[in-house]
Amino acid sequence: MIQLFAALLVAPLALSVAGPAPAAQAxxxxxxxxxxxxxxxGIGQIKVRIWLANNGSNRAVYLLDGLRATWDVSGWEHETNAAWLADHGVNVIMPVGGESSFYADWYAPSNFNAQPFTYKWESFLTQNLPDHLAGRYGISRNNNAVVGLSMGGNAALILAAYHRNQFAFAGSLSGYLNLSAPGMPEAIRVAMIDAGRYNSDAMWGPPWDPAWRRHDPFVAAPQLRGLPMWISAGSGLPGAYDQPVAPIDYYNTANAMGLEALALTQNRAFQVRLATLGIGAHFDFPAQGTHKWGYWQDQLWAMLPMLKGSIGA
Known part of the structure; x- marks a missing residue:
């Protein structure tokens, strides 16, 4: 079972499809x-790609990548038209990199791959980056949005839970929202080894370390009370962005189906968790959709009115 979870967590994140072309606008x-x-x-600097809002707004959306985040540009830029949100009154912020990081502050560098620095993503996203954006562009340190997919969906909810002044809206798309559930730490360990040979012990220690619970949205749910949230996962059934032709396409689609089915299970459990706590959120579970970028792009545009209303953009 652990090997199955790990295979699902890893494989489809590198197998994505571009969504429709951006609308003809500015x-x-x-x-x-x-x-x-x-x-x-010890990383020195992190690349951040920024699109300023067309109306001079000082509110932003931080977009977080998946497990196989690359160091050239964000998957959001590679695979979607998310930059065009800037034509709708929102500054778009895409930090680059963070493969297998969960956008967290790690205990130590990963020794499996001789990582020369310690990931300190939470500190960067909540201190260094907002200070830079405020000083250079006048973007507010407060009342922004954070949206992520898969690994980034988990991180978006955790960042918002612990930094409520900075984030007034959180979006999780196909996120894994109960990392300390039985089998998940072990599956994540195997997935992180495959995605860059990262050692999860360097991240949050062994599965019984309190850091795993600290970064688990299921556990941190009470701290999300009153936060506007958009939480989505597809059914795992193929849809408009699944058009396999070659044998490898069918293999990739099967992986994407399994990964999304697992995400849906965790998202449904998280929905029940919030309901038992009396915490509201917007949940969207489309009848079709696998673990692919086209579906995440659609969700990003669907949440835009709620996102803008929540942050005052």
Missing amino acids: DPYQRFHEDFVPAPG
Whole structure:
């Protein structure tokens, strides 16, 4: 079972499809900046790609990547038209990198891959980056949005839970929202080894370490009370963005189906958890959808009115 979970967690994140082309509007790349922002943990700097809002708004959405985040540009830019949110009155912030990081502050560098620095993503996203954005662009340190997919969906809820002043809205798309459930720490360990040879012990220690519970949205749920949230997972059944032709396409689609089915199970459990606590959230469980970028792009645009209303953009 652990090997199955791990295989599902890893395989489809590198297998994505581009969504529809951006609508013909003003080009947000006319308001684009690429900055290298000082970061803790010995990494030196982290690349951040920024699209400024077309109306001068000082509110932003931070977009978090999945397990196989690359160091060139975010998957959100690779695979979607998310930058075009900037044409709708929201500053779009895409931090680059963080493969297998869960956007968390780690205990130590990963020794399996001789990592030369310690991930300190939570500190970066809640201290260094907002300070940089405020100082250079006048973007508010408060009342922003954070949205992530898969690994980033988990991180979005955790960041919002512990940094309520900074984030007034959180979106989790196909996130794994109960990391300390039986079998999940072990599955994540195997997945992180496959995605960059990262050692999860360097992240949060062994599965019984309190850090696993601290980063588990299921456990942290009481701290989400009153926070506007958009939480989504597909059914795992193929839909519009699943058009297999070659044998490898069918293999990739099967992986994406399994991964999304697992995400749906965890999201449904999280829905029950919030309901028992009397905490409201918007849940969207489409009848079709696998673990692919096209579905996440659709969800991002669907949540835009709620996102903007929540942060005052």
